[in-house]
Amino acid sequence: MYDWAVLWEWVEIAARWTHVITAIAWIGSSFYFIALDLGLRKTPSLPPLAHGEEWQVHGGGFYHIQKYLVAPAMMPEHLTWFKWESYATWLSGFAMLVLVYYLGAELYLVDPNVMDLAVWQAVLISLGSLGFGWLAYDTICKSRFGDDNTRLMIGLYVILVAMSWGYTQVFSGRAALLHLGAFTATIMSANVFMVIMPNQRIVVADLKAGRVPDAKYGKIAKQRSTHNNYLTLPVLFLMLSNHYPLVFATEYNWLIASLVFLMGVTIRHWFNTKHARKGNPHWTWGLTVILFLVIAWLSSVPMKPAEEETALNGAALTYAAAPGFDDVTSIVQGRCSMCHAAEPVWEGMYWPPKGVVLETPEQIAHEARRIYLQSGISHAMPPGNLSYMEPAERAAIIEWFRNAGTAGVKG
Known part of the structure; x- marks a missing residue:
């Protein structure tokens, strides 16, 4: 494919x-x-x-x-x-x-x-x-x-x-x-x-x-x-x-x-x-x-409050329904959400990089293409692999995204 x-x-x-x-x-x-x-x-x-x-x-x-x-x-x-x-x-x-x-x-x-x-x-x-x-x-x-x-x-x-x-x-x-x-x-x-x-x-x-x-x-x-x-x-x-x-x-x-x-x-x-x-x-x-x-x-006084979660659009629904999504959700929440959170817990970080929040399955489904390109195809994220994302985890992200692709989503 x-x-x-x-x-x-x-x-x-x-x-x-x-x-x-x-x-x-x-x-x-x-x-x-x-x-x-x-x-x-x-x-x-x-x-x-x-x-x-x-x-x-x-x-x-x-x-x-x-x-x-x-x-x-x-x-x-x-x-x-x-x-x-x-x-x-x-x-x-x-x-x-x-x-x-x-x-x-x-x-x-x-x-x-x-x-x-x-x-x-x-x-x-x-x-x-x-x-x-x-x-x-x-x-x-x-x-x-x-x-x-x-x-x-x-x-x-x-x-x-x-x-x-x-x-x-x-x-x-x-x-x-x-x-x-x-x-x-x-x-x-x-x-x-x-x-x-x-x-x-x-x-x-x-x-x-x-x-x-x-x-x-x-x-x-x-x-x-x-x-x-x-x-x-x-x-x-x-x-x-x-x-x-x-x-x-x-x-x-x-x-x-x-x-x-x-x-x-x-x-x-x-x-x-x-x-x-x-x-x-x-x-x-x-x-x-x-x-x-x-x-x-x-820019910081006051900070904009965290936005309410919105409904999944059609493409995100497909990613959420693709085989392997549960595993990818666990991977992303474990390796990425310490920074990509409404209130990051990484020391010295006060807002999510580029405004991308990856705390919930819905948010992860919305950012499927970015996750695939940044953490699957390339090793750009996590930066310097600070959270130690394993090769098998990257492979799981790639497989999940491509499974969604076979269901009709082209990135």
Whole structure:
């Protein structure tokens, strides 16, 4: 029998790897061009229409870069477009959303203790919220309200806080913060696809036709690029949050996310000010530390009470009914539950790793695929085999999971 769980894990690994690589490329180019733009200098030797220039050294050579605020007098023969980094990051991120949260909705997306949704309802809410985010943001940017950049940034922050709270009222804590990151990343990528690149194409078309491009297109693109600059760090935090229960499984997870957006502003303000050679605002780091300490406090005071046990879904029922489940339950409770408990008894551990609790047969059935991959196929768990899981016990986990597979579950 082909091991679908292993294949599926490798599909997720490939998607996640692609997502990380493309995100590095997008964020790297974004940070570079923001720093370059802020560091441009006006010199007497600038050619007509040039806005500023910068000399840089890297890789054993020197680079002389000039920026035209609207466009040069004629179209250059070779023009490099920076767009695929953004597109590939969003597409690979959406693939991860489908693989982990849509196809694993009963485990990761839907929490009946928050809102008892059918899988299709949760997926539609997820998709609808991403579309709503872009439409609401774009409409506000194009309105008279968006003429003032400071006012617009404050308005955008209010929307993000509202979405932070709203997602936690619908999805599991883990999915809520991940969706907030996807909501923000969708705005960022759509800025590139729907605004920045179309405006650049208009400028290029005008140059080719011998027309003088309108400066408004560059101004609009600059506004959206600035928004992306300030949103990048919070998105990274939210995408990593699903690995840390102290972030997503706490009573004030929505408030934590809201404060993270403020930290993104304070950190980027320091870098932007330095790149623009306008001083060294050390106060931003002090404020960032204060915000971080408040977040750390919110994550544990008070801790979210243990959730009530929920009914088994169809897949979990199959695992619970598979031959060998009773033996596996005993193995997991004996080797894993000292850490994976609502109140871990392992010294120095105060919450279950990744929010995974393995105290009851129902919880063990829900986590069947993880147990199989982490303790059966691989020896990742227990860490360092601290609880001395025997080879025979690992073999029993593998046999149980595959017995369930023959009954119709493919991991």
